[in-house]
Amino acid sequence: RKKDLVISQTAKRKKGISTKYELEIITAKGKRKIINASISPRFDDKNNYIGAFGSIIDITGRKSLQEAVLRAQRLEEAGRVAGQVAHDFNNLLAPLMAYPEIIREELPENHPVLQYIEEIERSAEQITEINQQLLTLGRRGHYSLEPLNLNDIITNVIKHIHMVPETLTIETDLSDNLMNIKGGSSQIFRVILNLVHNARDAMMDVGHLTIKTENYYVDKLSGKFGRVPRGEYVRLTVSDTGSGIPDDIMPKILDPFFTTKTTTKKRGSGLGLSIVHAVVEDHNGYIDVESKVGEGTKFYLYFPITRESLEEKVPEQIVGGTExxxxxxxxxxxxxxxxxxxxxxxxxxxxxxxxxxxxxxxxxxxxxxxxxxxxxxxxxxxxxxxxxxxxxxxxxxxxxxxxxxxxxxxxxxxxxxxxxxxxxxxxxxxxxxxxxxxxxxxxxxxxxxxxx
The missing domain is CATH 3.40.50.2300 (Response regulator)
Structure with a gap:
C-alpha cells in the first residue's frame, strides 16, 4: 500500500503536479513515525523530469494528540448514552436484587424453589456488574476515595480467578513496600479483573500472565495514550504472552464496545478496556501499553501515591429498628x-x-x-x-x-x-x-x- 502511494505520487509529479501526503514509516531504530511529505517536481531546460525537492515533517506527536481528542469525544458520547441506559436498568433491577432475599426467608429449608431463587440472584448479580460498568463509563458510578493498597486488591482478584487450565500460568510480582493509593476498591478490582480477562482472551488460556506492582517515579515519560506527568506513582503492570495488538488496532482499543472477538467466539460486552481507561482517569491516573504482534502485550497503569494509612474495617451486621x-x-x-x-x-x-x-x-x-x-x-x-x-x-x-x-x-x-x-x-x-x-x-x- 505504501509502495503504491509513493508510485502514484511520483507519477503526479512527473506531470508537473506538486504533492502532499502523509505516510507511516518505521525508523532504523524500529520506532513508528508519521510524516507529512510536501514535494514538488524538478524539470530541466528541456522540460524533462529530473527529480523532486521538498520537505518532510514528523507529525507523530500532532497525530497522537488528534487521536487523543477524538478518543475523548467518542468516550464522552458513549459515556453519556451508557449512563442513561444504566440509570434505567437500575430501576428495573431493584426487585430482582431485593425480592429473592425476602422470598428465601419465607420458604422452608431444602424447598425445591430455592435453587431457582439462587439462579435469579446469580443472573441479577451479573446484570448488576454489567450495569456498573456502564455507570463507570458514564462517570456516574459513585464510590468514595479512600486509602488502599493495590497488593491487597490483586490478592483478592487472584482468589476470584476460576477455571485456570494447566496451559496457563498466572504469576504475581508484588512489591513488599508498596505505597498506598487513594481510590475505590471495587472499581480498582474491576480494572484488574478486566485486564486479566483481556490477557487470557489474547492468549486463549495458553501462555504466561504476570501481574506486577512497584513504586515508580516518573521523570519524563511519553506513552501511546498521552504523557504521564512527573511524580510519584504506584505502577501496575499486567503482561501476557499472547498474540499482541496490531498497530492499526492500537488506537481503537480504548473505544467503548470495540472488540476483536468474532461471532465464533464468546463475545464480551466490549467494555473491558474502556472501563479500565475510565476508572484510571477517575483516579487521576494514566494508562500506557506496549505490544508486539506474536510476542505479547504489557499494560501499565500509573496511580498517584498517597501517604495516608489504611483504616481497619470491622464487619458490619444487619440490624434493623423501629424508627x-x-x-x-x-x-x-x-x-x-x-x-x-x-x-x-x-x-x-x-x-x-x-x-x-x-x-x-x-x-x-x-x-x-x-x-x-x-x-x-x-x-x-x-x-x-x-x-x-x-x-x-x-x-x-x-x-x-x-x-x-x-x-x-x-x-x-x-x-x-x-x-x-x-x-x-x-x-x-x-x-x-x-x-x-x-x-x-x-x-x-x-x-x-x-x-x-
Missing part, C-alpha cells in the same frame, strides 16, 4: 422495593412520590429519617427537598439514594447534612447498615454531645 422512615422516590417500583426491605427490618415506613409531597407530609408527620431519591425529573430533586425540610426541621436526618451520582447535587445534599449516599439497586444489607449508622450517630448541638 419512622419516609421514602421519597418518583418511581413506584423503587418505593415498593424500599418499603418491603425497610418493613422487613422492622421500621415504620411511609412513602411519597415527590419532594413537594414529602415536605407537606413531614410537616404533619415528623420522621426519624428520610430516604431521598436524588433524581426526580417532574419536581424538585432530593437535594432541594432536603434543603426545604431543614428550614423547618434543622435536625432532620436523611440518606440519599440514586442510580448514579450527579456530583453537584449529591455533594450539595451531603454538605447540608445528609448522612450517606446509597447506590441503587438497594439490598437489605446496604440499606440496613447505612440507616443504623446514621440513626445511631452522635449529634453535637452547641458543643453538647447527645444521641438522637
Amino acid at each position: 419512622n422512615i419516609l421514602v421519597v422516590d418518583d418511581d413506584n417500583v423503587q418505593r415498593e422495593v424500599a418499603s418491603k426491605l425497610l418493613k422487613k427490618l422492622g421500621y415504620k415506613v411511609s412513602t411519597v412520590e415527590s419532594g413537594e409531597k414529602a415536605i407537606d407530609f413531614i410537616k404533619k408527620n415528623p420522621q426519624d429519617i428520610l430516604l431521598l431519591d436524588m433524581i426526580m425529573p417532574d419536581g424538585i430533586d432530593g437535594a432541594e427537598t432536603y434543603k426545604k425540610v431543614l428550614k423547618f426541621n434543622p435536625s432532620q436526618k436523611a440518606i440519599i439514594i440514586s442510580g448514579y451520582k450527579e456530583t453537584e447535587k449529591v455533594e450539595e445534599a451531603l454538605k447540608l447534612g445528609a448522612g450517606a449516599f446509597i447506590r441503587k439497586p438497594l439490598t437489605l444489607k446496604t440499606i440496613a447498615q447505612a440507616l443504623r449508622k446514621e440513626l445511631d450517630k452522635k449529634e453535637t448541638i452547641n458543643n453538647v454531645v447527645s444521641y438522637k
